[in-house]
Amino acid sequence: MDLATLLPFIVNVIVGGLVLGFVYAIIALGYTMVYGVLQLINFAHSEVFVTGAVVGFEVFRVLAPSPMNGYLKLLIALVAAMAVSGLLNVLIERLAYRPLRNAPKLVPLITAIGVSLILQDLLRIIEGFQGRFDLTYTLPAGFSGKFCAAQSSCAAAGDFLRTVGIDLQLKDVILIVVALLSLGVLNYLVNRTRLGKAIRAVAQDRVTAGLMGIDSNRMISATFLIGGALGGISGVLFGMKFGTVNAYSGFDPGIIAFTAAVLGGIGSIPGAVLGGLVLGVIQNLIGVTNVFGSLLNIANLESINASYQRIGAFIVLVLILIFKPTGLLGKSNVEKV
Amino acid sequence: MTAANPSAPRRARPAPERTILLVLIFLVTSALLLLSHNSDLLGTLGGLGRLLQNPIVEAVIVSLFLANVLFAYLWRAAPWAKALVGLGSLLLVLPMAGQEDTSLLDLSIQIMIFAALALGLNIVVGLAGLLDLGYVAFFAVGAYTWGIFGSPRFGEILRYYGENPGATNAATLAFGLFLTAVTAASMVYIRRRVVRPTRLSTWSFGLASFGLVAGLLLTGRALLVLNASRAQGLANGIDGNFFWLFLALSILAAAIVGVLIGLPVLRLKGDYLAIITLGLGEVIRVLANNLDLFTAGSQGITPIKSAPVPWFDRLAGTLGFQPDQYYLLFLYLLVLAMIALILTVNIRLDRSRIGRAWIAIRDDEVAAQAMGVPLVQTKLIAFATGASFAGVMGMIFAAKQTFISPESFNLFQSIGVLSMVILGGMGSFPGVILGAAVVTLLNLRILPGLGEATANLGLPQQVNPGQLQRLIFGVILVTMMLLRPEGLLPNRRRTLELHQDENQEDESAQGEGRALTTGGEVYSPGFAPQKQEDRAGGAK
Numbered sequence: 001m002d003l004a005t006l007l008p009f010i011v012n013v014i015v016g017g018l019v020l021g022f023v024y025a026i027i028a029l030g031y032t033m034v035y036g037v038l039q040l041i042n043f044a045h046s047e048v049f050v051t052g053a054v055v056g057f058e059v060f061r062v063l064a065p066s067p068m069n070g071y072l073k074l075l076i077a078l079v080a081a082m083a084v085s086g087l088l089n090v091l092i093e094r095l096a097y098r099p100l101r102n103a104p105k106l107v108p109l110i111t112a113i114g115v116s117l118i119l120q121d122l123l124r125i126i127e128g129f130q131g132r133f134d135l136t137y138t139l140p141a142g143f144s145g146k147f148c149a150a151q152s153s154c155a156a157a158g159d160f161l162r163t164v165g166i167d168l169q170l171k172d173v174i175l176i177v178v179a180l181l182s183l184g185v186l187n188y189l190v191n192r193t194r195l196g197k198a199i200r201a202v203a204q205d206r207v208t209a210g211l212m213g214i215d216s217n218r219m220i221s222a223t224f225l226i227g228g229a230l231g232g233i234s235g236v237l238f239g240m241k242f243g244t245v246n247a248y249s250g251f252d253p254g255i256i257a258f259t260a261a262v263l264g265g266i267g268s269i270p271g272a273v274l275g276g277l278v279l280g281v282i283q284n285l286i287g288v289t290n291v292f293g294s295l296l297n298i299a300n301l302e303s304i305n306a307s308y309q310r311i312g313a314f315i316v317l318v319l320i321l322i323f324k325p326t327g328l329l330g331k332s333n334v335e336k337v
Numbered sequence: 338m339t340a341a342n343p344s345a346p347r348r349a350r351p352a353p354e355r356t357i358l359l360v361l362i363f364l365v366t367s368a369l370l371l372l373s374h375n376s377d378l379l380g381t382l383g384g385l386g387r388l389l390q391n392p393i394v395e396a397v398i399v400s401l402f403l404a405n406v407l408f409a410y411l412w413r414a415a416p417w418a419k420a421l422v423g424l425g426s427l428l429l430v431l432p433m434a435g436q437e438d439t440s441l442l443d444l445s446i447q448i449m450i451f452a453a454l455a456l457g458l459n460i461v462v463g464l465a466g467l468l469d470l471g472y473v474a475f476f477a478v479g480a481y482t483w484g485i486f487g488s489p490r491f492g493e494i495l496r497y498y499g500e501n502p503g504a505t506n507a508a509t510l511a512f513g514l515f516l517t518a519v520t521a522a523s524m525v526y527i528r529r530r531v532v533r534p535t536r537l538s539t540w541s542f543g544l545a546s547f548g549l550v551a552g553l554l555l556t557g558r559a560l561l562v563l564n565a566s567r568a569q570g571l572a573n574g575i576d577g578n579f580f581w582l583f584l585a586l587s588i589l590a591a592a593i594v595g596v597l598i599g600l601p602v603l604r605l606k607g608d609y610l611a612i613i614t615l616g617l618g619e620v621i622r623v624l625a626n627n628l629d630l631f632t633a634g635s636q637g638i639t640p641i642k643s644a645p646v647p648w649f650d651r652l653a654g655t656l657g658f659q660p661d662q663y664y665l666l667f668l669y670l671l672v673l674a675m676i677a678l679i680l681t682v683n684i685r686l687d688r689s690r691i692g693r694a695w696i697a698i699r700d701d702e703v704a705a706q707a708m709g710v711p712l713v714q715t716k717l718i719a720f721a722t723g724a725s726f727a728g729v730m731g732m733i734f735a736a737k738q739t740f741i742s743p744e745s746f747n748l749f750q751s752i753g754v755l756s757m758v759i760l761g762g763m764g765s766f767p768g769v770i771l772g773a774a775v776v777t778l779l780n781l782r783i784l785p786g787l788g789e790a791t792a793n794l795g796l797p798q799q800v801n802p803g804q805l806q807r808l809i810f811g812v813i814l815v816t817m818m819l820l821r822p823e824g825l826l827p828n829r830r831r832t833l834e835l836h837q838d839e840n841q842e843d844e845s846a847q848g849e850g851r852a853l854t855t856g857g858e859v860y861s862p863g864f865a866p867q868k869q870e871d872r873a874g875g876a877k
Contacts, residue, residue, distance in 0.1 A: 039608075040608070041608040041611070041612060096815055096819070099819055100818065100819070103818075103822065105607050105608070106462075106466065106468055106607070107818050107822055108818075109468060109607070109608060109611060110468075110755070110759060110814055110818050111814060111815045111818045111819065113470075113752060113755075113811075113814060114810070114811040114812070114813070114814025114815035114818070115811065115815060116811070117752065117807045117808065117810050117811030117814070118807070118808055118811035118812060118815065119811075120807055120811075121805060121807040121808035121811070122808070124799070125799045125800055125808075128797075128798070128799035129797065129799055251748075255612070255615070255616065255619075258612060262609070308623070308627070310619065310620075310623060311619075311620050311623055311624075313616075314613070314616035314617065314619065314620055317612075317613060317616060318601055318602065318613060318616075318617075321602070321605055321609060321613065322601055322604070325605070325609075
């Protein structure tokens with residue numbers, strides 16, 4: 001491979017990684033918001049996110065025959081997924097976490113694992129009744145096409161992409177736009193509204209916030225609602241990006257998104273986004289080492305495949321936690337005794 | 338008022354004497370078990386025989402029989418009766434029933450393997466309070482340690498290296514040994530000389546450990562290549578008598594992996610530790626899935642040997658066992674002995690200095706550290722002990738199944754073992770054994786039995802009880818945590834801790850114990866002002 005072909009190849013890998021990274025970033029936000037308020041890893045978040053993906057699949061499936069505009073279908077899918085996932089997350093909090101608010105920390109963590117197992121099987125059963133296991137997204141027409149391939153209006157952008165050789169699909173661009181939009185809305189919600197202020201107060205000190213007249217239970221529910229809604233969005237985006245999901249496919253992206261949240265500094269919103277983007281790129285680069293590996297003929301590693309990408313994420317997680325436990329943008333937290 | 342104290346009533350009113358009842362139940366359930374597993378006799382019984390062969394009835398009988406052992410432990414009875422029931426059930430009745438139906442022996446071995454795993458995880462989670470979600474990795478290490486050497490795999494590895502020898506091997510071996518020695522020495526030197534770790538020392542220690550791994554890999558590879566000529570002789574794996582050596586090696590290997598995984602991650606706490614152990618467990622599974630040369634990838638390794646014990650086979654033969662049952666009976670007794678050993682170790686550790694240090698760390702890490710408990714070292718011991726139990730059981734598991742593949746070591750298995758510990762009661766040894774028995778019976782007998790029984794009811798395939806394992810594990814985890822976090826057979830100390838709130842109220846009403854506070858900090862009147870300008874009167 002010479003440089004002329006290698007360069008666009010690498011650019012492609014990085015762009016693809018960024019697209020992936022936006023999906024991870026939004027999942028990671030769900031973890032980070034809950035962690036920020038309750039200091040609890042919501043293990044069930046990966047299933048909440050898969051629920052969103054399943055809802056998205058159903059909406060696209062039902063709306064597939066209708067001549068509706070593709071963007072409208074996407075909007076309906078997103079809203080439905082946000083509503084279902086958000087409410088599901090609130091329900092989980094109400095039933096499995098709230099009764100254990102003052103229990104030792106191990107206890108809610110274990111219920112979280114339990115809830116995630118229950119949800120996995122429930123999703124499998126529900127979809128199984130229709131004889132489905134792997135859900136293949138039927139995207140609206142044109143979404144899978146190349147970005148700016150035909151329209152003359154964006155010829156400039158298309159020309160640019162063509163010269164650099166980036167292979168960007170329309171759905172990738174939609175994905176980035178949706179992700180950026182939801183990020184913007186979340187940022188506004190948390191930093192500019194009364195609700196956001198109250199949530200931040202509860203995150204800082206639940207008891208004192210309660211003394212100031214903030215209903216901390218309601219604020220925690222609101223956090224779970226927002227986190228779940230973000231999970232719903234990311235579920236639809238994930239389904240669009242990868243094409244298929246099943247009841248158990250939440251595990252991998254869940255872990256990677258959690259790693260992203262830790263990488264950025266858990267509890268920090270911009271950190272989660274940064275972490276997601278970095279991990280997306282790293283993951284794509286690991287996938288590429290397959291090509292480089294066969295190129296350089298590295299020893300016995302004839303099969304560096306997708307599962308090594310997961311190992312890559314874990315190694316990154318271990319390294320961060322050892323060398324910079326607060327993450328890239330996190331603040332250090334002094335333990336109170 | 339101590340009435341609210343959950344353990345007090347038990348002490349005040351001793352349980353009634355139940356020797357006769359115990360022996361009676363033992364005799365009845367043993368008779369039922371022996372009867373229901375004797376297919377010749379059942380054939381002559383007609384309708385009753387068919388009822389007894391029903392998978393659910395059979396599962397119930399097995400559960401009832403195993404409950405004997407539990408009763409013998411729990412009830413107040415004459416010591417001879419307890420010993421009779423316990424030993425009689427495990428050493429006499431079960432093997433006798435197993436002679437007619439080997440699946441019973443198989444089931445008992447499986448239960449005991451999981452009981453040992455649960456005991457190991459109990460040390461890590463229940464005593465030391467470190468949530469380990471990758472526990473099954475150590476099980477895998479033990480299984481693969483024997484799986485590779487006790488099967489034709491080893492011969493194939495040697496043959497591969499014979500065909501691809503690489504560099505000159507005597508030189509590689511020498512270099513590998515040299516590198517290993519130098520890096521190990523420098524690691525020890527850094528460890529000894531540096532009192533407070535600096536950035537330089539941390540990095541050089543990391544570099545040295547990297548070199549150590551490289552040196553060991555080189556040495557191992559050179560050794561394999563040098564021995565490649567023996568590939569022919571090892572076409573069926575190494576001699577079965579090495580089983581006993583590997584029993585020790587698998588403990589060692591799992592403990593070493595435990596320390597290696599533990600060293601970097603044990604500085605973390607709670608959630609972080611959980612997620613990272615989960616990740617490392619997955620890493621080991623992915624490696625098993627992808628290192629095709631060593632682990633045969635997803636196809637798995639088979640056949641794996643068990644140890645040849647001629648005198649034991651003769652003994653089993655005179656007792657009426659068939660030759661194909663010898664190895665199962667042998668493994669059954671081996672596992673029984675291992676469980677006894679592990680239980681002894683557990684009880685001794687629990688009452689030792691280390692056990693108290695674990696509990697101190699679980700209860701309050703910072704306070705324990707302040708009191709002089711060496712944090713990392715104590716946690717590492719817990720990790721390595723738990724891992725070594727899993728390692729030895731993994732090896733026995735490999736010998737029993739004669740087949741291992743990465744599928745047996747996924748995250749779901751780890752969560753299964755965790756649910757055993759939680760169901761039984763974290764920190765309580767009889768509890769986790771009970772939990773292991775219940776969950777294993779549920780998985781291997783009751784759910785499949787229910788699945789068979791409901792097969793004709795026209796129930797959709799999706800809700801077949803045989804497939805609901807995840808749901809059931811999830812429900813167990815959630816309901817136990819919500820309703821009875823101390824488990825079925827709670828550890829007394831842990832119960833007190835989990836019900837601290839209720840007890841506290843009583844104590845403070847008596848004028849002793851802590852004041853009623855619902856978490857958060859108490860601002861005491863004597864709290865010194867933090868900043869200059871906070872001072873009363875001001876300092877202008």
